[in-house]
Amino acid sequence: MSSAPADYGKGLNSTRMRLSLIFAALGGLAMVLTALPGWLGHEIPQFQVRLGLAALSLLICAALMHRISAGLTGPIRDLTDAARQIAGGNLDTDISVDCACDIGLLADSMRTMVRRLRQAHARITDLANFDPATGIANWHVLVHGLDAHIDSAPSAAGSVFFIDVVELRHVLERYGHDCGDQAMRIISERLLAVTPMATIEGNRVNAGRPAGRGGPILARIGMKDFALHMPGLSDPDGIRRLACAMHAAMVEPVAVEGHRIALTIGVGIASYPLHAGNGRFILRRAALARSQVLANPRLAGTCVLDQPMLDVLLQAEATERELREAVARGELEVYYQPKVDALDWSLAGVEALVRWNHPLRGVIEPGEFIAMAERTGIIVDLGMFVMEKSVRQCAAWTALGRAIEVSINVSLEQFQQADFSTTVIELVKAHGCPPQLITIEITETIASTDIAMVRGQIDPMREFGIRFAIDDFGTGYSNLAQLATLKFDILKIDRSFVAGLETEGAGKEVSRSIIQLGRNLGCRVVAEGAETIGQVSAASALGCDEIQGFYFARPMTLAAFEGWQHKRGEATSPKQAAASGTDHSTRHPARSGTTITASAPAFPDRAEVASSRNTAAGR
Known part of the structure; x- marks a missing residue:
């Protein structure tokens, strides 16, 4: 100029x-x-x-x-x-x-x-396509390149390696995210060194090539996860050699900020077009193989997806899709399992349990879909469905003069919802249900996950009158001092300990300790999963307040529960009539007004139980 x-x-x-x-x-x-x-x-x-x-x-x-x-x-x-x-x-x-x-x-x-x-x-x-911490490509670039490569030629073949840095979460918790990011950059450099890209610069060159013409790409796709796309590599021996080279690259500890940290990787591998036909599904297939590595140490850190694993994934995907639709279509139903008083076997309350009425597979037990619901977030809607149905039914029983306590299981994902306690309180108010008849059950693991968060949810509900129980007690690794500050009302002994009540051993001693702990904390103690007369008698002799299990009744529909209660002559027991004013922090006295009829199914003979109880107590 x-x-x-x-x-x-x-x-x-x-x-x-x-x-x-x-x-x-x-x-x-x-x-x-x-x-x-x-x-x-x-x-x-x-x-x-x-x-x-x-x-x-x-x-x-x-x-x-x-x-x-x-x-x-x-x-x-x-x-x-x-x-x-x-x-x-x-x-x-x-x-x-x-x-x-x-x-x-x-x-x-x-x-x-x-x-x-x-x-x-x-x-x-650069920010849209590359991870700032490591300098390698991100999930978007990887999937876009995968799709472009597959679409570029009908005969396109290759493999995707899903690489999980197993111990990185502990590094983040102990040393912080900056240290974790530095470790991930060092790991990415080591992984690239055993691939054709060799360096981060070489990886960026491949990532910047026109769609469909790029070479291998390593990408960071999560906090502790990488994915490697290797177009043209479909030979099983070549795949395993590369996986072995990756593991060898991780033998030397990673040096970060003066710390030498030993890190290992779990590698899951899927191939196209054998396992999937687009980038997202190939990644999901490789992630499934990676999950098998973490669950099975015998795989030595590497798992190549095979047909049985793929069948499991496809079934899980179908189940997830159907479960989402089931919530919307009303295919879920609340079942009720009775809890009985350990002294006189009168009805002490019920636990609400969900079942899925699948149009083709029939009634599906929660063990087949609850874990998936928690993993995918469906549990929030599913849990609120159970909560609403249970509170509504409790209010309906109360209106008929039958004050039946209802226990409702709540997941960690529900507890993590900021408005959970407010929603529950408003729900109980809306149905006109006495709050003292509602018990929320959480596991020992949830209770000890984040004490401040748990207390923040529990305190307003307890103040409102809702009771709380720790489910599966004895199976977690909780801090008892912290748990004591949460002021639970009920401890439920896990069924794994109840199963050992009939014989002298660790299971019985643990149960005895839990019962004593419950008394010291002012809690009711429930023996869960009792299936034999010996377990029922031992639970009663050791001092349990209530017993729940198949010996008395399985979970059943509302209509079946009404029939079960009618056969026992407990349409309105004295305990139910007085439940709304009963102090549940102490053991329940026997109800002399309750009649146990001879037609009550699956109930033991009293003399037989008395004999078993004396034996269990060592008298």
């Missing part, structure tokens, strides 16, 4: 100054032309002379102004066209206007703007 930026629009470079000078010059020219005949001594009539000179002056001024305006509007037009191209996304537009006037200053400012836009666009593109 002809001028430095500081000279733009100054002095003679000023458009205003130039126009002023032009008009001054034109005025002078008109005066000269008007006086010219006199200077030349011509004798021409004055009117004709003045008219001719005026016309000539106008023509000259018009010609000069046309020339000047062209010089001004041409660069402006060029800048306008350039601005339109830039606005359309073409940041390679050339701004060729170069002059020292004000328009030149505008052109130079536009060049600066475009240069900065290019830099910002490059940065945004």
Whole structure:
């Protein structure tokens, strides 16, 4: 350019100054032309002379102004066209206007703007396609490249390695995320060193190639997960050799911020087109193989997907899809399993349990879908369905004078919902249900996951009157001192310990300890999963307050429960009638007004139980 930026629009470079000078010059020219005949001594009539000179002056001024305006509007037009191209996304537009006037200053400012836009666009593109911590490609680039490669040729084949850095979560918890990111960068460099890319720069080159023409790509697809796309690699021996090289690269501990950290990887491998036909599904298949590695140490850190595993995945995908639809279609149903008093076998309450009435497979037990519901987030809607149905039914029983306590299981995912306690309280209020008849059961593991979060949910519900139970007690690794601060109302002994009550041993001693702990904490103790007369008798002899299990009744539909209770003559027992005012923090006394009829199914003979109880107590 002809001028430095500081000279733009100054002095003679000023458009205003130039126009002023032009008009001054034109005025002078008109005066000269008007006086010219006199200077030349011509004798021409004055009117004709003045008219001719005026016309000539106008023509000259018009010609000069046309020339000047062209010089001004041409660069402006060029800048306008350039601005339109830039606005359309073409940041390679050339701004060729170069002059020292004000328009030149505008052109130079536009060049600066475009240069900065290019830099910002490059940065945004980099952030959108590459992991900032490691510098390698991200999930988007990997899947897009996979899809493009598969679509580029019908015969395209290759493999995807899903790589899980197993211990990284512990690194994050102990040393922080910065340390974790540094470890992931070192690991990515080691993995790349055993692949054709060799370095992070080589990996970026492959990632930047046109879709469908890229080579192998390593991508970070999660906090502790990588994925490697190896187009053309489908030979089983070649796949295993590369996996072995990856494991060998991880033998040396990773040095981060003065720490030497031993890290291992779990590698799951899927191939296309054998296992899937698009990027997302191939990744999911490889992730399934990786999950098998974590669950089975005998696989030595590597698992290549096979047909049985694929069948499991396809079934799980179908089940997940059907489960989402089942919640919306109302295929879920709440079953009720009775809990009986350990002294007189009167009804102490029920536990609400969900069943799935599948249109083709019939009734599906929760063991087949609850874990999936928790993993996919469906449990939040499913759990609220059970909560609403259970509270509604408890309120209906109460309206009929049958105060039956209902226990409802709640998952960690539900507890983590910020408005969970408020929602439950509002639900109980809306149905007019006595809050003391609702017990929420959480596992020992949930209770000890995040004490502050759990207490934040429990406290307002307890203040409202809702009771809480720890389910499967004795199977977790909880801090008893912390659990004691949560003030639970009920401890449920896990069925694995109840199963050992009939014989002397660790199971019986653990149960005895839990019962004593429950008494010390002022809790009721429930023996869960009692299936034999010996277990029932031992639970009673050891001092359990309530017993639940198949020996008395399996989980059943509402109609079946009503029939079960009618056969026992407990349509309205004294305990139920008084339940809303009963203090459940102590053991329940025997209810003399309750009649146990001979027709009650699966109930032991009293003499038989008394004998078994004496034996269990060691008397």
